[in-house]
Amino acid sequence: MSTLQEHGLLATGRYVPRLRLERTEIYAQHRWMAPGLKSLARGQRSMANWDEDVVTMAVEAVRGGAGGVQGASALTLASTSLPFAERINAGIVASALGIQDEAQVRDVTSSARAATTELLAALNTPVAGAAPRWIVAAERRVQRPASGLEMVCGDGAAAVSVGQGAVIATLVGSHTVHADFVDHFRQSGERYDYGWEERWVREEGYLKIAAGAIREALHRHGIEATAVDHFVMPAVMARVNEAVAKRVGVRPEAVAPTLADTVGDLGCAQPLAMLDAVLRRAEAGELIALVAFGGGCDVLLLRRTAQPCPGAVPDAGKPETSYLKYLAFTQQLELEWGMRAEMDNKTALTAAWRDHERVERFMGGRCKQCGTVQFPASRVCVNPACNAQDSQEPVSLADAPARVLSHTSDFLAYTPHPPFQFGHIDFDEGGRVLMEFTDTDQDELKPGLAVRMVFRIKEYDSKRGFRRYFWKATPVRAAA
Structure with a gap:
C-alpha cells in the first residue's frame, strides 16, 4: 500500500513555555523545613507565564506541529487542569486555530492517559476520505508548595494529528487495561493533588500493571521485547521507566529520555511530548512502544515511516530564578499591586x-480594490488614496x-x-x-x-x- 493511502500519525508538535524555573531556587526556599527536596533539586521545570494556561499552550502545540488544521474534522483537548469546568475548552482552541465550525470538539480529563486513549481510538477507527483529527494535551497543574510534585511537574502541551496521507508513523498494535489503582488523586474543587507512597506505586503499579500490559501487547502481536527500538513511558518517579523496561525485556538503550531535567512531567501531555521527541530522531522502520500509566495502562506499538516530521521543536527557553514570581503567576501568593490593579474586568x-x-x-480586513490590510476591519478603507466603502474581505x-x-x-x-x-x-x-x-x-x-x-x-x-x-x-x- 502506498504511504499516501495509509492511516496513521500525520504530524506531532509540542509547546514548552519560555520560562524554565531552576529547581535549586525552589529548594532554596524550602530547605529549612523540607531538606529531603535536595534530591530533586536538579535541572529546570517549565513554568507558564501569567498569561498562559491549558488553552493557550494547546493552541501553540498544534501550531508547532505544522500539520495544518484546514479541514480538520475534530479536535480533542485532554487535560486534568482545564481552566473552565463548564465551557468547552477545546472550542476555544479550535476557534483560535481557525478550525471549521462543523468540526467536532470535546474535552477529556481525569486521567494521565486521557490523551493516549483518544489517540488509540482515532488510530483504530480510520474513515476513508475523512479529514484529519487533532488530539492535543496540555497541563498547567498547581502543586502544593514544598511538595515533591512541585519540583517534578512542568507546564506544557503536545499534539498529534491522525488521518490518511503522508503518515510519519502507523499503528502496529495496542493493548489497554483499566484499573482503579490510585497512585494520586484530586477531589473536585480541590487545588492540590494527594499522592501515595512512591515505593508502593512503583512496585504494585508500574512493575505489575504497566509491565503486564506491555507484555500482553507484545505477545498479542508476536513481537519480541528486544525488537522495540524506542521505549516511551513517562514516569514521575526517577528511573521507573528503566525498571519497567528491564522487567519486560526491553533493551536499556531503547529507553527514551523523559525530559525531566529540562521540562519536568507534563501530566497527560507527557506521552505525546515524548512521542514527538522520539519521532524526530527515529529511523524509518523502527518500532516505538508508547506507554501511558494512570488508572490502568495504554500501550501503543507504532512503526516509524520514512516521511519527515513537520514542524519544529521548542527553543531552549530562559532560566528563571524567582520562585516568588512562580507563586505569583500561579496565584498562590497575593501581592499588593496598588490602586491601578483595582478594576472590574467584567x-x-x-x-x-x-x-x-x-x-x-x-481577523482584519483587506480592501479588494487597493489591497490595503487593516485591523480592525471597517466599512471604509483606511488608504486615503482609496477610501472605498464595503470593499473589505476577511483576512487573519x-x-x-x-x-x-x-x-x-x-x-x-x-x-x-x-x-x-x-x-x-x-x-x-x-x-x-x-x-x-x-x-x-x-x-x-x-x-x-x-x-x-x-x-x-x-x-x-x-x-x-x-x-x-x-x-x-x-x-x-x-x-x-
Missing part, C-alpha cells in the same frame, strides 16, 4: 460574541509575519509581570496594529525585530472566574 458576553471572529482569529493576521515599529515599557500601568510592554507592529503584507508584547525582556525589543503572534490570556475577571483571550506579539526565536 466581560460583556453579548459583545464578546458579536466580536468573536476578530478576537479568536485576529494570526499567522502573518510582522516587525516591531515602536515599543514602550510602562512600569506604572498594572500587569502581573511588570513592565507592561506594548507598541506598534507592522505586518509584512500590510497592516499596522498597537499590540501588547509577551515573553520578552525589556532590552530585547527594538525597531525592526521580527515578531510572531501568540494566543494568550488578555485579562482575568477574578470576581466571576472568567478569562478573556486575545493575540499578543512575541519575538521570533530559533528552535532548539
